[in-house]
Amino acid sequence: MLARRRAREHLLDFTTYTHRGWTRGDHQQKICSALERVERGDCTRLMIFAPPRHSKSEFASVRFPAWCIGRHPDWQIISTSYGDLLAGGFGGEVLNTVRSHEFRRLFPCTTLRRDTQSKSEWRTDQGGVFHAAGTGGSTTGKGAHLFGIDDPIKTREEADSITHRDKLWRWYWGVARTRLMPGGRIVLMMTRWHEDDLAGRLLKSVAEPWEVLELKALTKTDDGEQALWTEWYPETELKRLREQLVEAGRSREWTAQYQQEPVAESGSYFLREWFGERWEVAKIAVA
Numbered sequence: 473m474l475a476r477r478r479a480r481e482h483l484l485d486f487t488t489y490t491h492r493g494w495t496r497g498d499h500q501q502k503i504c505s506a507l508e509r510v511e512r513g514d515c516t517r518l519m520i521f522a523p524p525r526h527s528k529s530e531f532a533s534v535r536f537p538a539w540c541i542g543r544h545p546d547w548q549i550i551s552t553s554y555g556d557l558l559a560g561g562f563g564g565e566v567l568n569t570v571r572s573h574e575f576r577r578l579f580p581c582t583t584l585r586r587d588t589q590s591k592s593e594w595r596t597d598q599g600g601v602f603h604a605a606g607t608g609g610s611t612t613g614k615g616a617h618l619f620g621i622d623d624p625i626k627t628r629e630e631a632d633s634i635t636h637r638d639k640l641w642r643w644y645w646g647v648a649r650t651r652l653m654p655g656g657r658i659v660l661m662m663t664r665w666h667e668d669d670l671a672g673r674l675l676k677s678v679a680e681p682w683e684v685l686e687l688k689a690l691t692k693t694d695d696g697e698q699a700l701w702t703e704w705y706p707e708t709e710l711k712r713l714r715e716q717l718v719e720a721g722r723s724r725e726w727t728a729q730y731q732q733e734p735v736a737e738s739g740s741y742f743l744r745e746w747f748g749e750r751w752e753v754a755k756i757a758v759a
Contacts, residue, residue, distance in 0.1 A: 480578050483508055487535045490574045497701040499687050500527060506685045507536050510657045511543065517682045519671055520661045521732040523689040526701055532661035533562040533622045537602065538569040540618055542579035545598035550616040550651055554626040556606040563604030564591030608643050616651045621660045624670050631665035632737065640670050663729045667736060689730035
């Protein structure tokens with residue numbers, strides 16, 4: 473009973489309850505706490521930057537939408553990623569979670585419509601709708617209490633293309649932002665690629681205030697460096713990866729994707745941590 477109550481109230485407990493064998497990490501509580509603020513309405517614009525393969529999509533695109541639809545079965549949710557296939561895959565995982573025995577024990581009042589078949593769009597009997605689409609695609613006619621954007625950039629080539637970055641910018645303001653219901657929330661979860669990527673442009677814009685949770689793969693400590701998810705990616709493995717990227721002339725990938733500090737291409741031969749004091753864009757801390 474206690475486990476079920478905690479799973480209904482807390483996203484991380486929901487994740488471990490519906491995903492048996494899930495490996496917890498300290499950083500996951502930070503992610504879940506930030507997402508819970510979004511669900512409560514305390515935050516309506518949230519960015520989370522995290523390294524590849526550190527469970528960000530599992531939370532942003534699978535567990536969080538499922539947990540929200542359990543708590544708000546009448547919500548309309550739109551979930552997007554860099555391609556229709558990937559977004560549809562996440563949609564299928566959300567649907568499987570909602571169909572699971574564990575979910576039904578937690579949220580018996582959330583039920584799926586009998587005609588729900590498509591993993592990219594399904595509905596609840598209570599009026600809720602889940603829709604998955606690729607970034608750049610259309611969501612015409614859809615509304616959103618929650619709009620999720622998970623890794624809108626797929627490759628370095630896309631990140632370095634001003635044409636692609638402009639396309640994403642137009643899509644955000646012409647599609648994503650216009651789909652919101654009154655009081656609607658947006659969650660942008662991504663690894664950083666470029667100083668002018670979607671997150672970078674939004675942070676420079678004065679149109680909307682955003683809260684930011686930034687998670688680095690390696691953080692400096694008094695004793696050296698601490699891995700973000702030691703149980704999954706220990707310090708030794710991350711340091712080896714960093715050395716390999718530097719030797720391959722791809723230090724830019726380390727600073728951007730793993731440390732959330734994108735640099736211009738002309739600065740790709742240097743790691744920012746090699747230098748001392750530097751200016752930083754102010755970020756809003758999330759507890």
